[in-house]
Amino acid sequence: MGIFGDEAITGFGEFHVGTNLREGGVDLGLRGKFVDASLPVRKAFVVAEMFLAEVEKVIRRRARRHCLTGDRTAAGREALMSWRWPGGFECPACGGRAYCELGKRSLWQCNRCHTQTSLTAGTIFAGTKLDLAVWFRAMFHMTQTKQGISALELSRRIDVSYNTAWKLHHKLRQVMLERELQKPLEGRVEMDDAYLGGARSGGKRGRGSPGKVPFVAAVETTSDGKARRVKLRRVKRFTRKAIKAVTQRIVAPGAHVVTDGYRPFNGVAEAGCEHQPIITGSGRKTARHPAFRAVNTVLANIKTAIASTFRSGAKKHAPRRLAEFAWRFNRRYDLTAMVPRLAWVALRTPPMPYRLLTLAEAHG
Numbered sequence: 001m002g003i004f005g006d007e008a009i010t011g012f013g014e015f016h017v018g019t020n021l022r023e024g025g026v027d028l029g030l031r032g033k034f035v036d037a038s039l040p041v042r043k044a045f046v047v048a049e050m051f052l053a054e055v056e057k058v059i060r061r062r063a064r065r066h067c068l069t070g071d072r073t074a075a076g077r078e079a080l081m082s083w084r085w086p087g088g089f090e091c092p093a094c095g096g097r098a099y100c101e102l103g104k105r106s107l108w109q110c111n112r113c114h115t116q117t118s119l120t121a122g123t124i125f126a127g128t129k130l131d132l133a134v135w136f137r138a139m140f141h142m143t144q145t146k147q148g149i150s151a152l153e154l155s156r157r158i159d160v161s162y163n164t165a166w167k168l169h170h171k172l173r174q175v176m177l178e179r180e181l182q183k184p185l186e187g188r189v190e191m192d193d194a195y196l197g198g199a200r201s202g203g204k205r206g207r208g209s210p211g212k213v214p215f216v217a218a219v220e221t222t223s224d225g226k227a228r229r230v231k232l233r234r235v236k237r238f239t240r241k242a243i244k245a246v247t248q249r250i251v252a253p254g255a256h257v258v259t260d261g262y263r264p265f266n267g268v269a270e271a272g273c274e275h276q277p278i279i280t281g282s283g284r285k286t287a288r289h290p291a292f293r294a295v296n297t298v299l300a301n302i303k304t305a306i307a308s309t310f311r312s313g314a315k316k317h318a319p320r321r322l323a324e325f326a327w328r329f330n331r332r333y334d335l336t337a338m339v340p341r342l343a344w345v346a347l348r349t350p351p352m353p354y355r356l357l358t359l360a361e362a363h364g
């Protein structure tokens with residue numbers, strides 16, 4: 001049994017076992033003993049379990065070195081500590097590196113400015129009453145399946161109340177959302193308009209209906225049209241202005257963006273990208289055009305993963321829901337690295353009190 005529990009791992013078909021876990025250019029310090037290899041799912045089960053055991057060993061070794069008790073909570077804290085301050089302690093107030101530890105309260109005090117900080121202060125973990133191991137297990141369950149899981153399902157698997165699971169679920173989705181706002185798409189990009197909740201065809205395009213949530217799907221592809229990374233951004237409605245604003249956020253200037261002839265996509269060129277509209281004729285023929293193969297594949301996946309279970313009541317949290325899908329999709333070949341990478345970003349995501357968590361996410 002690993003620190004993430006002994007749950008079964010469901011794979012994506014195949015994935016790479018990372019030997020060098022990095023996030024944001026920083027080595028996470030968890031080096032596996034496995035070489036990069038594409039594995040069929042059956043083997044991946046075994047390797048993923050071995051890898052998690054390996055991660056736990058590394059963490060325990062560190063815990064011992066720091067004379068901690070070596071239990072799961074301490075191991076979790078050790079892991080977070082090394083991910084938060086990979087180069088050693090750094091005062092969040094003044095950047096000072098000298099500190100003393102105020103043992104019992106688990107606080108670090110800066111020698112220069114005397115600011116006291118805890119491991120989780122100023123991060124998404126701030127103020128949590130949960131054991132860190134529970135957080136790790138939630139991260140594990142939320143990242144290891146293609147569809148993701150509901151808050152209700154999460155509450156069953158990690159054995160916490162629905163409310164607790166809901167908060168964990170949304171906090172971790174928020175982490176994914178903030179991460180997905182970075183690193184714009186480059187090179188060749190396929191872009192299309194889509195909806196959550198309600199059929200894509202039928203009704204006039206661009207006209208919102210009460211239950212529908214419009215969003216832009218953009219997929220960075222290889223030169224031969226294979227999906228590489230995806231960005232999904234909710235919009236109020238499809239207008240040229242909205243497309244321009246979204247393009248500026250998610251696509252790097254100078255990228256080559258392919259869309260169909262839908263008028264609002266003229267906003268792409270205004271955002272400083274090279275725009276190639278492909279006129280596919282009337283109706284939704286885009287779905288069959290080879291120039292949109294990658295974006296159509298992604299949209300079909302979203303339909304299975306989100307749209308079929310999407311309730312209009314969840315409308316205000318659609319940006320997080322979309323970001324969660326994108327986050328997992330963009331890391332689909334590196335299943336074992338997902339938990340440490342998510343934890344790394346979580347430590348760099350500001351706290352999210354319940355009051356803020358329940359508000360609708362900003363979008364556009």
Ligand SMILES: [Zn+2]
Nearest residue numbers: 091094110113
């Ligand atoms: Zn300081």
